[in-house]
Amino acid sequence: MVPAAYPARYEDKKGQAMYDTMLAETVAITGHNGDGIEAYSARTLRDGPVGGVVVIHHLPGYDRQTKEFTRAFAAGGLNAVMPNLYYREAPGAAPDDAMAAARAQGAIPVADERIVGEVAGAAAYLRGLSNSNGKVGVIGHCSGGRQAFLAAVSLPLDAAVDCYGGAVVRPPQEGHPLFGIPALVDRAGDLSCPLLGLFGRDDTHPSPDEVAELEQALKANGKTFEFHLYDGAAHAFMQVDRPSYRPEAAVDAWQRIWDFYGRYL
């Protein structure tokens, strides 16, 4: 029962107030190769059954902002978990120091195989929660957007959200650390779940042309997807602590995410 003086932060589709209590904490999960890694878990305390979301952090790391993003899903009635992709290089370090250590050790970009293993472990963690309905989605921004698509073509998932992930359609040029890895668009036929794509029309990586190419590949493979290309928005338009933040586009994008996960999780 929500007291009238404390408006619920989340309403269901009928506008009814929902129980929004959550538990957010650092946990250990089993990641790639069966190794234990650190993750940030935010779970609704609703009885469930509820779906879960694996949040893939952006290149700057397992940071405060992405933890807030993870908690948003729990406040909205889902379970969420964000694996620390740099834990292996710097266990216990501050997130920015861990990113720097990973970069100095040549671990950035994190190998695709390892990303898939960490997301698989995070998905298993979510499915194992007592209030889980067994459904798991994935979401990521920037490099995490590419990695969300990578996870969705590599693992059995229920819903994927790609927020302006670059290097999905065009293979990186010679000299780029990802050079030699086939473009992920070639694996569009392997997509295991519906895909929501959120992109900025002023972005150059991915450009609107790349978004259109990805759209064509998904259509050709008969996949379920919906893309939104926002005017006046460029890369990282949902990142609230960056100058690229565009509130109008970001607010609409969040509504699309809730609607999408509401249908598939």
Next chain:
Amino acid sequence: MCTYLTEKVSISGSGKGPSGWFKLTDASVYFDHPVHAQAEHTLNIDFLDPGAGPSARVAVELTAESARALAQAIQATLDSAPPGLAT
């Protein structure tokens, strides 16, 4: 976009962090997303002593324009030192 590109260089000197001075053995130089600076991409330098752990780091994130100005200032300073001192 993430460039992922990183130049690594061995260095010799000292830096000052929250715990005081420490030796520096390595530096990472990269133009990529910053953690704190209000720009989409910055020229970032991590001055490191990996042997002392991930927190043995002095970090800067500079706009491209200021990084170029800094590079010129470093070069000019070294060039103007008395002969034999900065070789």
